[in-house]
Amino acid sequence: MECQLDRTDKTYCPSLVAYKRRRTRVVNIGGVPVGGDYPIRVQSMTTVDTMDTLGSVEQCIRMIEAGCEYIRITAPSIKEAENLQNIKEELRKRGYNVPLIADIHFTPNAAEVAARIVEKVRVNPGNYADKKKFQVIEYDDASYQAELDRIRERFVPLVRICKEHGTAMRIGTNHGSLSDRILSRYGDTPLGMVESALEFIRICEDEGFYDIVISMKASNTQVMVQAYRLLVRKLDEEGLQPYPLHLGVTEAGEAEDGRIKSAVGIGTLLEDGLGDTVRVSLTEAPEAEAPVAQALIDRYTHRAEKAQPIKPICHNLIDPFQYRRRETVEVENLGGLNVPRVVADLSRLTDVKYADLKAVGHLYSMLLDKFNMNDLGADYIYTGDNPVTFMLPNGLKEIVNYTAWQQAEHQEDRHPLLTPEVYLSEASRHSKLNFILASVHDLTPGLMDALKKDNTAVLVLHTQNEHAMPELRKCFIRLMNNGVQTPCIVKREYGQLTPDQVQLYAATDVGGLLIDGLGDGILLSTELLPVQEKQDELQTIDTLNKLSFGILQAARTRMSKTEYISCPSCGRTLFDLQETTAMIRKRTDHLKGVKIGIMGCIVNGPGEMADADYGYVGVGKDKIALYRGQTVVKKSVPAERAVDELIELIREDNRWIEPVKLEEEV
Ligand code: SF4
Numbered sequence: 001m002e003c004q005l006d007r008t009d010k011t012y013c014p015s016l017v018a019y020k021r022r023r024t025r026v027v028n029i030g031g032v033p034v035g036g037d038y039p040i041r042v043q044s045m046t047t048v049d050t051m052d053t054l055g056s057v058e059q060c061i062r063m064i065e066a067g068c069e070y071i072r073i074t075a076p077s078i079k080e081a082e083n084l085q086n087i088k089e090e091l092r093k094r095g096y097n098v099p100l101i102a103d104i105h106f107t108p109n110a111a112e113v114a115a116r117i118v119e120k121v122r123v124n125p126g127n128y129a130d131k132k133k134f135q136v137i138e139y140d141d142a143s144y145q146a147e148l149d150r151i152r153e154r155f156v157p158l159v160r161i162c163k164e165h166g167t168a169m170r171i172g173t174n175h176g177s178l179s180d181r182i183l184s185r186y187g188d189t190p191l192g193m194v195e196s197a198l199e200f201i202r203i204c205e206d207e208g209f210y211d212i213v214i215s216m217k218a219s220n221t222q223v224m225v226q227a228y229r230l231l232v233r234k235l236d237e238e239g240l241q242p243y244p245l246h247l248g249v250t251e252a253g254e255a256e257d258g259r260i261k262s263a264v265g266i267g268t269l270l271e272d273g274l275g276d277t278v279r280v281s282l283t284e285a286p287e288a289e290a291p292v293a294q295a296l297i298d299r300y301t302h303r304a305e306k307a308q309p310i311k312p313i314c315h316n317l318i319d320p321f322q323y324r325r326r327e328t329v330e331v332e333n334l335g336g337l338n339v340p341r342v343v344a345d346l347s348r349l350t351d352v353k354y355a356d357l358k359a360v361g362h363l364y365s366m367l368l369d370k371f372n373m374n375d376l377g378a379d380y381i382y383t384g385d386n387p388v389t390f391m392l393p394n395g396l397k398e399i400v401n402y403t404a405w406q407q408a409e410h411q412e413d414r415h416p417l418l419t420p421e422v423y424l425s426e427a428s429r430h431s432k433l434n435f436i437l438a439s440v441h442d443l444t445p446g447l448m449d450a451l452k453k454d455n456t457a458v459l460v461l462h463t464q465n466e467h468a469m470p471e472l473r474k475c476f477i478r479l480m481n482n483g484v485q486t487p488c489i490v491k492r493e494y495g496q497l498t499p500d501q502v503q504l505y506a507a508t509d510v511g512g513l514l515i516d517g518l519g520d521g522i523l524l525s526t527e528l529l530p531v532q533e534k535q536d537e538l539q540t541i542d543t544l545n546k547l548s549f550g551i552l553q554a555a556r557t558r559m560s561k562t563e564y565i566s567c568p569s570c571g572r573t574l575f576d577l578q579e580t581t582a583m584i585r586k587r588t589d590h591l592k593g594v595k596i597g598i599m600g601c602i603v604n605g606p607g608e609m610a611d612a613d614y615g616y617v618g619v620g621k622d623k624i625a626l627y628r629g630q631t632v633v634k635k636s637v638p639a640e641r642a643v644d645e646l647i648e649l650i651r652e653d654n655r656w657i658e659p660v661k662l663e664e665e666v
Pocket of ligand 1: 567568569570571572573574599600601602603604605608
């Protein structure tokens with residue numbers, strides 16, 4: 001029976017099954033409109049000191065050439081705000097009409113100057129009219145209202161200037177810098193983030209000002225995704241305008257980790273048609289950010305035409321505003337309370353040797369004749385029709401195709417992958433763990449009934465649909481609606497894509513499910529490299545294995561390495577962030593699960609690293625403040641001693657472990 005999408009209490013996007021962009025209001029930003037049917041725009045932020053006019057202009061040009069359609073520049077005080085005029089004039093003189101955005105924290109007076117010069121002003125509702133005191137103050141309704149009146153008084157002059165000058169505004173909430181007022185009433189939650197923006201939006205609408213873009217950034221991808229969804233929902237409920245959304249994950253970090261984390265957060269929202277402009281924040285040169293943002297966006301240009309239709313969803317048991325892992329039975333080390341598992345695809349190798357397992361984190365020492373597993377040791381290998389011919393190390397199990405399993409010796413030592421047809425026949429099975437490869441079309445009532453009675457079954461869900469994440473999500477919804485608690489591994493197979501595309505696409509497709517508590521494992525395959533040599537294939541396997549662990553970590557479902565929450569740097573940055581991040585990483589990247597914030601300045605740094613266990617924050621030239629959580633414990637450490645002192649701090653908390661070099665000799 002056909003049914004309509006459930007619109008009771010979980011609606012946050014136009015469709016959970018078809019690709020449709022959310023209909024948003026068009027906001028003109030210096031002749032480059034955002035929202036409506038306009039393309040999803042790419043933007044980024046300069047890192048050069050705003051007072052360095054030529055340096056800023058040259059960086060802007062590099063960013064424009066890399067694909068930036070808007071450029072944001074920090075204006076920490078009136079003098080930088082005024083210098084935006086010089087930057088703008090020089091850019092125009094050189095023939096660049098890119099709209100400029102002033103980034104404001106704490107300084108309404110700088111905002112009021114900038115709003116007369118640039119095309120858009122970004123304000124942070126957490127600190128526009130509030131100084132952060134890290135106090136929890138109890139507000140009753142009257143004192144809360146008095147605070148809102150005080151904000152209105154500070155904020156209205158800016159709104160009026162924007163209205164008069166045709167300047168757009170971004171109301172950009174950050175999870176890490178919510179005001180004490182919001183924290184005391186709503187806590188450190190997606191709802192607090194949304195309310196923080198709504199307070200400012202209501203004032204704008206009262207003033208008849210609608211040229212607004214909104215963002216809900218967090219470094220925690222679950223919080224970020226939930227906040228954007230909740231924002232859409234609340235705007236709708238309150239009858240406020242459907243403002244365009246600026247998507248971003250704050251302090252995503254650098255290199256591979258930064259890209260994966262950005263794709264998990266931003267990609268998840270883009271899949272559901274949310275987002276009108278994207279900024280990817282990497283601790284790298286700003287011109288490195290635009291191509292990543294563009295690659296994320298490009299995936300949706302022809303999505304609607306290429307997607308296979310997916311039937312509507314009648315009931316959706318997933319709560320999009322709160323993380324809850326789908327309940328599953330435990331089958332061996334899969335499902336239940338187990339962390340999601342990593343399955344490495346070795347099926348294209350015909351003869352796996354001991355040494356090859358290094359690509360999946362299991363290192364063989366010939367001298368000691370034993371295996372060591374590193375932090376990224378895969379849990380399973382899938383060998384297809386080519387079972388391995390030796391005993392696997394502890395902690396690693398094997399999945400083989402059913403026919404190969406039937407023919408293999410020692411059937412108990414490996415696990416079969418069955419088609420649904422074979423599974424439903426009287427075929428012999430493993431006594432403890434069997435995998436069934438299934439797509440949405442295979443999830444028939446017969447199969448689901450059989451799964452319910454079988455506590456040895458694990459599904460391997462896959463799809464050929466271009467609209468992959470929603471179709472896989474539909475599989476999970478169908479299982480949940482039918483009370484099937486079988487654990488599921490999400491399998492994604494990518495054809496001839498570039499390594500960068502595979503990284504972003506897999507992070508989006510699997511991360512988008514994990515964020516909603518869906519998935520008990522991950523299995524990635526690709527034809528990434530034209531395989532000439534076994535070495536190429538092993539390299540691909542190694543890349544995908546690391547990517548799998550990276551996705552699980554970015555979606556916050558399995559921590560296997562140290563997490564770095566580093567700011568992307570801007571004109572306020574007090575040290576070389578890239579170099580410092582690399583230095584800290586070199587000394588600490590074996591501290592599994594520890595979160596270290598590396599922030600360029602004291603103004604925003606402490607707030608922005610809300611999630612970190614330790615913080616390394618610039619306070620002055622060659623001076624660093626060290627934090628334990630949100631508390632500063634060393635106020636002004638000389639930069640050359642700061643990493644040692646940070647390690648000392650971790651040691652004091654008994655969280656330090658000495659790095660171990662794994663034995664390997666093959
Ligand atoms: S924390 Fe980093 S990006 Fe944020 S304002 Fe300070 S230096 Fe700039």
